[in-house]
Amino acid sequence: MLxxxxxxxxxxxxxxxxxxxxxxxxxxxxxxxxxCFIYNLKNFVVIIHLYYILR
Structure with missing residues (x-):
């Protein structure tokens, strides 16, 4: 299991x-x-969170 x-x-x-x-x-x-890089990074983190929530 683990x-x-x-x-x-x-x-x-x-x-x-x-x-x-x-x-x-x-x-x-x-x-x-x-x-712009920091801005994109924030967007990317949001995308990952959404992916895990919706999964």
Whole structure:
């Protein structure tokens, strides 16, 4: 049970991490400025929260 759960969490964590890296990469390509990056980061966090709530 616990092993299954931890595998599930790790899988989701890797998926989020991967999308996060891609996201950062894209936000730097589009907007190199620091303010925009922080703004995008906040949006990304909101998206993750919504994903977990709706799941």
């Amino acid at each position: 092993i299954k759960l931890s595998k599930h969490i790790i899988k989701h964590f890797i998926l989020i991490l991967r999308s996060f890296i891609l996201f950062i990469h894209h936000s730097f390509l589009i907007t190199p400025s620091h303010d």
